[in-house]
Amino acid sequence: MNSTAPITDSYRSGPDDSGHFGIFGGRFVAETLMPLILEVDRAWQKYRNDEDYLADIRYYAEHYVGRPSPLYFAKRLTEHLDGAKIYFKRDELNHTGSHKINNTLGQILLARRMNKHRIIAETGAGQHGVAAATVCALFDLPCVVYMGETDIERQAPNVFRMKLLGTEVVPVTSGTATLKDAMNEALRDWVANVEDTFYIIGTCAGPHPYPEMVREFQSVIGRETREQIMQYENRLPDVMVACIGGGSNAIGLFHPFLDDSDVDIIGVEAGGMGIDTGQHAASLTGGQPGVLHGNRTYLLQNDDGQIRDAHSISAGLDYPGIGPEHSWLHEQGRIEYVSVTDQEALDAFQVCCRTEGIIPALEPSHALAHVMKIAPTMSKDQIIVMNMCGRGDKDVFTVADALGEKL
Amino acid sequence: MTERLQVRFEALKKEGRAGLVTFITAGDPNPETSLEILNGLPEAGADIIEIGMPFSDPMADGPAIQLSSQRALNNGASMAKTLEMVSSFRENDDATPIILMGYFNPIYRYGPPGFLNDAISIGVDGLIIVDLPPEEDDELCHACLTTGLNWIRLTTPTSDNNRLSSVLKNSSGFVYHVAITGITGTRSAEIEELEATVKRIRTQTSLPIAVGFGVKSQSQVRDIGRFADAVVVGSALVNTVKSALERDLAKQQIASEVHDFVKELAAGLR
Numbered sequence: 001m002n003s004t005a006p007i008t009d010s011y012r013s014g015p016d017d018s019g020h021f022g023i024f025g026g027r028f029v030a031e032t033l034m035p036l037i038l039e040v041d042r043a044w045q046k047y048r049n050d051e052d053y054l055a056d057i058r059y060y061a062e063h064y065v066g067r068p069s070p071l072y073f074a075k076r077l078t079e080h081l082d083g084a085k086i087y088f089k090r091d092e093l094n095h096t097g098s099h100k101i102n103n104t105l106g107q108i109l110l111a112r113r114m115n116k117h118r119i120i121a122e123t124g125a126g127q128h129g130v131a132a133a134t135v136c137a138l139f140d141l142p143c144v145v146y147m148g149e150t151d152i153e154r155q156a157p158n159v160f161r162m163k164l165l166g167t168e169v170v171p172v173t174s175g176t177a178t179l180k181d182a183m184n185e186a187l188r189d190w191v192a193n194v195e196d197t198f199y200i201i202g203t204c205a206g207p208h209p210y211p212e213m214v215r216e217f218q219s220v221i222g223r224e225t226r227e228q229i230m231q232y233e234n235r236l237p238d239v240m241v242a243c244i245g246g247g248s249n250a251i252g253l254f255h256p257f258l259d260d261s262d263v264d265i266i267g268v269e270a271g272g273m274g275i276d277t278g279q280h281a282a283s284l285t286g287g288q289p290g291v292l293h294g295n296r297t298y299l300l301q302n303d304d305g306q307i308r309d310a311h312s313i314s315a316g317l318d319y320p321g322i323g324p325e326h327s328w329l330h331e332q333g334r335i336e337y338v339s340v341t342d343q344e345a346l347d348a349f350q351v352c353c354r355t356e357g358i359i360p361a362l363e364p365s366h367a368l369a370h371v372m373k374i375a376p377t378m379s380k381d382q383i384i385v386m387n388m389c390g391r392g393d394k395d396v397f398t399v400a401d402a403l404g405e406k407l
Numbered sequence: 408m409t410e411r412l413q414v415r416f417e418a419l420k421k422e423g424r425a426g427l428v429t430f431i432t433a434g435d436p437n438p439e440t441s442l443e444i445l446n447g448l449p450e451a452g453a454d455i456i457e458i459g460m461p462f463s464d465p466m467a468d469g470p471a472i473q474l475s476s477q478r479a480l481n482n483g484a485s486m487a488k489t490l491e492m493v494s495s496f497r498e499n500d501d502a503t504p505i506i507l508m509g510y511f512n513p514i515y516r517y518g519p520p521g522f523l524n525d526a527i528s529i530g531v532d533g534l535i536i537v538d539l540p541p542e543e544d545d546e547l548c549h550a551c552l553t554t555g556l557n558w559i560r561l562t563t564p565t566s567d568n569n570r571l572s573s574v575l576k577n578s579s580g581f582v583y584h585v586a587i588t589g590i591t592g593t594r595s596a597e598i599e600e601l602e603a604t605v606k607r608i609r610t611q612t613s614l615p616i617a618v619g620f621g622v623k624s625q626s627q628v629r630d631i632g633r634f635a636d637a638v639v640v641g642s643a644l645v646n647t648v649k650s651a652l653e654r655d656l657a658k659q660q661i662a663s664e665v666h667d668f669v670k671e672l673a674a675g676l677r
């Protein structure tokens with residue numbers, strides 16, 4: 001076999017040149033936006049393998065973000081669940097407290113090479129907004145973050161953090177005033193400011209090349225995990241678990257393992273009040289394919305193709321879509337997608353605090369809730385790796401409220 | 408291809424004037440009022456009618472059209488009702504070209520082949536689907552042209568000559584030039600620059616050129632009508648509906664305020 005031939009039976013070869021993962025992905029944007037998307041794509045193709053660019057990313061990842069993040073054996077949780085060995089990939093220890101900065105760093109270094117002097121971003125939980133505001137402060141670029149009014153209320157600490165970092169937070173009141181509307185508003189800003197502005201999208205969604213670009217920046221999580229688990233266990237894990245909002249922390253952990261057929265991979269969507277209540281954010285479990293925000297993917301929508309509002313206790317998972325690569329992996333059957341309710345996530349959140357001394361974000365608490373379901377059914381020599389993609393400082397008010405405590 | 412657009416542009420040429428394209432959102436603020444507005448547009452001076460198919464996430468539109476979509480959806484608008492509305496308009500008017508404008512997802516859910524057949528059989532003449540650029544022509548554009556409906560595309564101030572040729576390639580009916588970089592209904596264009604761009608587009612196509620986005624007044628309509636084949640007014644009309652609603656006007660009054668404004672705009676071209 002010729003080793004330079006493209007591997008067509010790989011789960012890691014997408015997207016194709018036009019940005020498709022099977023029927024998903026693509027470039028469904030207005031002509032007003034098209035020149036901008038093409039410009040980003042040209043820059044991305046030019047620099048993605050550029051030694052100087054990659055060295056820049058590595059430098060800041062190590063000295064500023066604090067990579068590599070530890071792969072930590074959660075001994076007490078493992079004992080508590082009395083089953084498989086549980087490891088946390090601790091991206092919550094990154095500067096700014098989540099995986100989001102892996103992506104904002106990659107994108108802002110690209111924006112600088114494109115001579116863009118103004119940054120815009122959308123945010124839901126505010127973690128991506130904070131990560132964008134942080135790198136903008138670091139590189140001295142003005143930053144505008146669009147955030148739904150509903151999210152501004154429930155993520156107040158992050159709103160203030162962005163302000164401290166010198167970012168302008170613009171409240172979005174259109175539509176349902178949540179993350180999807182913030183993304184609409186950022187896109188509107190972008191078409192009106194074509195010359196100088198770069199749009200840092202926060203998850204592996206949007207028009208091509210964003211889903212691929214974000215995945216590449218987040219894949220550092222999976223690459224490190226692979227090295228670390230080989231070092232500690234001398235083998236690959238049996239199961240990997242991550243939560244899914246748009247899917248960037250998940251694809252970042254999973255992508256380097258997609259062709260390892262012995263590794264079971266599970267994505268956990270936000271089941272909100274329960275899938276049958278309609279109050280959830282589980283696009284794969286409870287949605288159908290559609291087109292929004294520049295790509296075809298599974299969406300929460302009604303029969304008329306109007307986008308439905310998502311619901312989750314976790315603002316970071318509260319999005320009615322999912323990255324197109326996940327839709328494809330779902331239909332290929334490579335990744336299993338499950339959902340976990342608000343209540344199950346809250347329970348897991350508290351278990352984690354007490355057994356491990358780690359206050360997790362509500363997003364990875366969803367992943368943890370699923371780990372708590374499967375670990376006891378597995379044998380003690382099996383290994384689970386879970387992405388602890390964010391810390392819970394931002395969520396203490398929400399959790400206090402849910403537990404009926406007044407702060 | 409349906410012929411109403413071609414016939415209308417030829418007639419306008421004979422008259423020696425540019426046409427007025429009026430945009431309304433289907434079902435805004437409710438089905439009855441919207442139909443009343445639609446039915447009176449030709450008499451008020453609209454030469455071509457563009458009907459927005461409401462969508463929950465209209466990412467290329469400004470606040471005015473977003474709000475009109477929201478009003479329509481809150482009052483029960485749907486793809487089926489939009490088509491019904493065109494169908495009842497056609498009972499009394501078989502000459503005014505009708506273009507449906509919208510986003511792909513509602514069509515994708517409806518089912519593209521069924522949608523195209525239903526649209527042409529009730530008398531639609533063309534489609535503008537904002538989020539289907541030439542890169543995605545396999546989704547709807549090819550089937551649309553085969554069905555005999557016009558496929559109308561947007562050109563923008565940032566479309567360079569390379570981009571123009573791919574945008575114009577599968578365009579038919581007319582070319583819709585976006586006067587500003589940005590979303591509908593916000594700032595207005597500089598006339599000289601706009602004229603130069605329209606001239607540049609003419610060197611690449613023989614299709615009529617309509618200009619829209621940010622056109623709000625009779626004087627703008629008159630200025631643009633001197634070099635374009637048609638002028639599109641959207642957000643300003645939709646805002647007329649909004650302002651009438653804020654004053655609690657009845658259905659007939661809302662419609663007649665819209666029609667009065669259309670008369671005023673149309674006078675700029677005569």
Ligand SMILES: Cc1ncc(COP(=O)(O)O)c(C=O)c1O
Pocket residue numbers: 098099124125126127128202203204243244245246247248249250315316317361363364389390391
């Ligand atoms: C900690 C954390 N995890 C997960 C997410 C969800 O995003 P994604 O699915 O792209 O990782 C967010 C989004 O704000 C987040 O803050």
